[in-house]
Amino acid sequence: MTPFLEKLRQLYPSDRLYEDEARLTPYVSDGLTVFRQKPVAVVMPLDSDEIVATLKLCHEFSVPFVARGSGTSLSGGSLPIDEGIVISLNRLNQILSIDPDNRTARVQPGVINAHVSSAVVQHGLYFAPDPSSQSVCTIGGNLAFNSGGAHCLKYGMTSNHVLGLKVALPDGEIVHLGNDSLENVGPDCVGLFVGSEGLFGIALEIQLRLLPIPESFRTILASYESLEAAGEAVGTVVASGILPGAMEIMDKLAIEAAEAAVNAGYPRNAEALLIIELDGEAAAVEAEFTALSTAIEQTQAKEIRIAQDNEERLLIWKGRKSAFSAVGRLSPDYLVQDGVVPRSKLGEALKEISRLGSEANLHVANVFHAGDGNLHPLILFDGKESGALERAENLAGKILRLCLKLGGSITGEHGVGVEKKSFMPEMFSENDLEAFKRIRQAIDPREISNRGKMLPGNEAPALSHSGPHPLEQAGLISRM
Amino acid sequence: MGNDFKLHVPDTISVLKSLVRDSPSVSIKARDDSPSPPNTTAITLAAFQKIVEYQPEEYTITVEAGAKVSDVISILAEQGQYFPFDPLFIDKDSTIGGIIANGYSGPGANRYGILRDFIIGLSFIDGQGNHIKTGGKVVKNAAGFDIPKLMVGSRGSLGIITESTFKVFPLPQAYKTILFRFDSFEKGHTALLALGRSQFTLDALDLDSKGTLIIRLSGQAASIDTRIQALETMLGSTHDPLSRDKPFWQVPLNLQSYPKTGLLLKIPNSPTAIAEIDAKLAPNCPHRRYSIGGFVSWIYSESEVNDLSQSLKELDLSAQIASGDTLEQVIGTDHPKAFYNRIKQALDPQQKFIALYPKTPSST
Structure with missing residues (x-):
C-alpha cells in the first residue's frame, strides 16, 4: 500500500487527501449506518483529470475505490472498501x-x-x-x-x-x-x-x-379505515384509466409522526392515507380530476380533501417526504427496505408484513409508492437492546423474500449495494449472475470499481449498531 | 444467400441454445425480405409467439420475442391499454424482438418516452448459448445491470432476445391529430422548439420538411378542444384537422411499412440541430421527417450509402439504417466503441452474432 499512497500524495495536496483517523471517520458509513468500514484514504479531486489520474493509479496497484457524493445511499452503495480509497466527488459540483x-x-x-x-x-x-x-x-x-x-x-x-x-x-x-x-x-x-x-x-x-414544469396540479388526500382499503382504492383508480403523476400511501404510524413533525393537515384518525396527484395541462387536469373524483367516490374513503392552492399542495408533500425521519424519531433506530410487489399484491404484502412484524416483536411503519408497488417498510428497533439489530435484519430479509415470492423485486430504487447482495441469487439464477460478472470483468478486469457491491461473492462487513447517520440526525436526509 | 439456404425454426429454448452453441455464426431472420449475412445459421422465432403473462391492473405485459407486434397491440387495446412508445413499422411481419433490437419508437413517444423507457425485463441467449434472464416483471426495479435497456437498438449483435416485459399505460380516452402549416421550414422549426419547452403535453410533436407541424393530443375527450384552442392562441394560427382514416405518421413519410426501394435512416439528434440537418440533406433526400419533438430524424433517400454516410460525417451525426438493400447497420460519424466492444466481448466472445460496427477494430 505504501508505494500507492506515496504516488497518491504526489497527486493531491494534504488538504484534499485524508489519511488520518479524524478526517476518515465521517466516511466510514453512508445512509445505511449498520455497516462501517474505514478506507485507507479519501481523496477530493477538483476535475476530471485528477479523477482519471487517480483511477490509473488504482488500476496500476489494484487498489479498489468507491466514488462518493453525499453518502446518502440506503443500501451501503457508497460504503468504503477494505484496503480501498474513497473518491469524494463533492467538489465536482458545476x-x-x-x-x-x-x-x-x-x-x-x-x-x-x-x-x-x-x-x-x-x-x-x-x-x-x-x-x-x-x-x-x-x-x-x-x-x-x-x-x-x-x-x-x-x-x-x-x-x-x-x-x-x-x-x-x-x-x-x-x-x-x-x-x-x-x-x-x-x-x-x-x-x-x-x-x-x-x-x-x-x-x-x-x-x-x-x-x-406542468401547468397545473391537483392533489387529493383520501383517508381510509384500513391499509387494505387504501390499497384497493389504488386498484380502482388504475382501473379507471387515469394515469396520476403520483400515488402514495401512509399508514397510521406514519400519519401521526408526520403530523407531529410538520403539521401537514392530515386527518389524524385515519388508519391509512392515500395521496394522489394529477399533473399536466390545466384543461386536461380538470377533466382528469372529474374522472378521478368519480373513481374515488366509489372507494370507501372516510374523508376526501383537495389541496386548494399550491401552498396546501406543498404542505401535503412536505408531510409525505418527512414521514420517514419523523417515524424514525419515534424509535432509537430503524431499518428501511424498498422491495417491490405487483400492485395487485399490495394488500397481501402489507398483511404479511404486519404478521411478520408481530412475530418478530417489532413495530413496522409503512409509507410507500403505491402506484408502482414499491414498499418502504420501516422496521423500528433499539440497537442498544441485545439481539434487536439481528432481529430487525432478519425481519427485513423475510420481507424481501416475501416480495420475491409475490413476483416482485428486492429493490425498487435504493439499489442492491452491500445490503441486499446476498439476496441476488434468490432473484437471479447462477447463469444470470455469471453474465453480470462477465460484463463486470470486461469493463473492470481487476474488479477495483466499488468492489464488493451488487454482485454476490465477497462477504459484507459485519453489522454494527451505530445509530442514525449524522446528516439524518440533523434532519437533512430521510431514508426514502 | 444461395440455394442451400435453410431457415431454422426452433420450437424450444433448448433447441435454440443448441443452434447457437453448434453454429459458428448465427442471425435472426426477422422478415422475409431482410438481407441475411452469408454463411450464417438463419433462425426465425416464429414458434415463440406466446403472451407469457398479462395482468392489465399491473400495467405490465410479458411476451415472447416472436410475438407479432400487431397482435400484442390488439390484446392490450382489448383491455384499454397501449405501448406509449408508439412502435413503428407494424406490418404483418413485425415482431416484439424486432422492435426491441431495432429500437423503433414512433411520434407518439413524445409524451412519455421511447421504447427503452418502457422495457423492464428481458431474456436472451448469449453467444455461448446461455439463456439469461434480466430485469424483472414489476414496473419499478433497480436490481442487477439494466440489460433490457442495453438490448434496445443492439440489432441482434449481443444476443438473441427470447422474451420481454414491458410497462404499458392506460389508453387515452380520446385522440385528435391536427396540422399547423407554416410558410417556411424555419418558422415551423421555431414553433417546434417553442412547443417542446412549453407546458403543452403533446402526445406527438413532429415537423415535416415543408414546415408543417403534425401534432397529436390525447386525454379526456372533454378537454381536447379547449387544449387545441390554447395551442392556436400560442402559435397564432389555426389548425387543419387530419382525417381519421389517414394516420398521421403517413404524412409525408410513411413510417408504417418499409419502403420497397431506397434507404430509410433513423438519425438521433437534438431538436436545434434540425435546421442544419434539413439544409444539408435536402438535395439528396426527398423525404424528411423530424419526429419525437425533434429528437429523431427519419430520412428517406435513393442516394448511395457512402454519399449519405459522408454527409452525416460532415454533420457529426450517425444514423441507423432502418431499411435498404445493404448489410451496413450504422453509417456516419464513427464514434469510438470501447465500451460497446467490451460488452460484446463479454456476451459474444466468439463473434457469432452480427457485427454492428464492422469497420471498427476492437480497442481492447
Missing part, C-alpha cells in the same frame, strides 16, 4: 451548461439533485427524479443507483432522464456514451451504465433530460 431549447443540462457528478431544478426553473423546466433526499443527494449517486422518487410510474426513474455520459472506466480510459438525443444508434449503453452501482467506473459529465 452545472456546465443549460440548453433550454433542447431541454438538457450538462452537469458534473457532485451536483445536488435539487440544484438542477432550481437552476433551470427560470426556463420553466425541471429535473423529474425526486428521491426524498433530493436536497442533499448528488446526481452521480442518483445515476449509479438509478434513484426513483414519488413520480416513477408516470415519469420513470433516473435512467429515463439521462441522455449522454462522459465516463472514466476503472482503468482510466475515457468513453462517451449516448448523445444529445432521446434516441440512440446502436445499443443503449447509457441505459446499462445507469444503475450499475459504481461497478463500471466514474461518470465525469452527465447530460440530463429536463421536462417542462
Whole structure:
C-alpha cells in the first residue's frame, strides 16, 4: 500500500487527501449506518483529470475505490472498501451548461439533485427524479443507483432522464456514451451504465433530460379505515384509466409522526392515507380530476380533501417526504427496505408484513409508492437492546423474500449495494449472475470499481449498531 | 444467400441454445425480405409467439420475442391499454424482438418516452448459448445491470432476445391529430422548439420538411378542444384537422411499412440541430421527417450509402439504417466503441452474432 499512497500524495495536496483517523471517520458509513468500514484514504479531486489520474493509479496497484457524493445511499452503495480509497466527488459540483431549447443540462457528478431544478426553473423546466433526499443527494449517486422518487410510474426513474455520459472506466480510459438525443444508434449503453452501482467506473459529465414544469396540479388526500382499503382504492383508480403523476400511501404510524413533525393537515384518525396527484395541462387536469373524483367516490374513503392552492399542495408533500425521519424519531433506530410487489399484491404484502412484524416483536411503519408497488417498510428497533439489530435484519430479509415470492423485486430504487447482495441469487439464477460478472470483468478486469457491491461473492462487513447517520440526525436526509 | 439456404425454426429454448452453441455464426431472420449475412445459421422465432403473462391492473405485459407486434397491440387495446412508445413499422411481419433490437419508437413517444423507457425485463441467449434472464416483471426495479435497456437498438449483435416485459399505460380516452402549416421550414422549426419547452403535453410533436407541424393530443375527450384552442392562441394560427382514416405518421413519410426501394435512416439528434440537418440533406433526400419533438430524424433517400454516410460525417451525426438493400447497420460519424466492444466481448466472445460496427477494430 505504501508505494500507492506515496504516488497518491504526489497527486493531491494534504488538504484534499485524508489519511488520518479524524478526517476518515465521517466516511466510514453512508445512509445505511449498520455497516462501517474505514478506507485507507479519501481523496477530493477538483476535475476530471485528477479523477482519471487517480483511477490509473488504482488500476496500476489494484487498489479498489468507491466514488462518493453525499453518502446518502440506503443500501451501503457508497460504503468504503477494505484496503480501498474513497473518491469524494463533492467538489465536482458545476452545472456546465443549460440548453433550454433542447431541454438538457450538462452537469458534473457532485451536483445536488435539487440544484438542477432550481437552476433551470427560470426556463420553466425541471429535473423529474425526486428521491426524498433530493436536497442533499448528488446526481452521480442518483445515476449509479438509478434513484426513483414519488413520480416513477408516470415519469420513470433516473435512467429515463439521462441522455449522454462522459465516463472514466476503472482503468482510466475515457468513453462517451449516448448523445444529445432521446434516441440512440446502436445499443443503449447509457441505459446499462445507469444503475450499475459504481461497478463500471466514474461518470465525469452527465447530460440530463429536463421536462417542462406542468401547468397545473391537483392533489387529493383520501383517508381510509384500513391499509387494505387504501390499497384497493389504488386498484380502482388504475382501473379507471387515469394515469396520476403520483400515488402514495401512509399508514397510521406514519400519519401521526408526520403530523407531529410538520403539521401537514392530515386527518389524524385515519388508519391509512392515500395521496394522489394529477399533473399536466390545466384543461386536461380538470377533466382528469372529474374522472378521478368519480373513481374515488366509489372507494370507501372516510374523508376526501383537495389541496386548494399550491401552498396546501406543498404542505401535503412536505408531510409525505418527512414521514420517514419523523417515524424514525419515534424509535432509537430503524431499518428501511424498498422491495417491490405487483400492485395487485399490495394488500397481501402489507398483511404479511404486519404478521411478520408481530412475530418478530417489532413495530413496522409503512409509507410507500403505491402506484408502482414499491414498499418502504420501516422496521423500528433499539440497537442498544441485545439481539434487536439481528432481529430487525432478519425481519427485513423475510420481507424481501416475501416480495420475491409475490413476483416482485428486492429493490425498487435504493439499489442492491452491500445490503441486499446476498439476496441476488434468490432473484437471479447462477447463469444470470455469471453474465453480470462477465460484463463486470470486461469493463473492470481487476474488479477495483466499488468492489464488493451488487454482485454476490465477497462477504459484507459485519453489522454494527451505530445509530442514525449524522446528516439524518440533523434532519437533512430521510431514508426514502 | 444461395440455394442451400435453410431457415431454422426452433420450437424450444433448448433447441435454440443448441443452434447457437453448434453454429459458428448465427442471425435472426426477422422478415422475409431482410438481407441475411452469408454463411450464417438463419433462425426465425416464429414458434415463440406466446403472451407469457398479462395482468392489465399491473400495467405490465410479458411476451415472447416472436410475438407479432400487431397482435400484442390488439390484446392490450382489448383491455384499454397501449405501448406509449408508439412502435413503428407494424406490418404483418413485425415482431416484439424486432422492435426491441431495432429500437423503433414512433411520434407518439413524445409524451412519455421511447421504447427503452418502457422495457423492464428481458431474456436472451448469449453467444455461448446461455439463456439469461434480466430485469424483472414489476414496473419499478433497480436490481442487477439494466440489460433490457442495453438490448434496445443492439440489432441482434449481443444476443438473441427470447422474451420481454414491458410497462404499458392506460389508453387515452380520446385522440385528435391536427396540422399547423407554416410558410417556411424555419418558422415551423421555431414553433417546434417553442412547443417542446412549453407546458403543452403533446402526445406527438413532429415537423415535416415543408414546415408543417403534425401534432397529436390525447386525454379526456372533454378537454381536447379547449387544449387545441390554447395551442392556436400560442402559435397564432389555426389548425387543419387530419382525417381519421389517414394516420398521421403517413404524412409525408410513411413510417408504417418499409419502403420497397431506397434507404430509410433513423438519425438521433437534438431538436436545434434540425435546421442544419434539413439544409444539408435536402438535395439528396426527398423525404424528411423530424419526429419525437425533434429528437429523431427519419430520412428517406435513393442516394448511395457512402454519399449519405459522408454527409452525416460532415454533420457529426450517425444514423441507423432502418431499411435498404445493404448489410451496413450504422453509417456516419464513427464514434469510438470501447465500451460497446467490451460488452460484446463479454456476451459474444466468439463473434457469432452480427457485427454492428464492422469497420471498427476492437480497442481492447
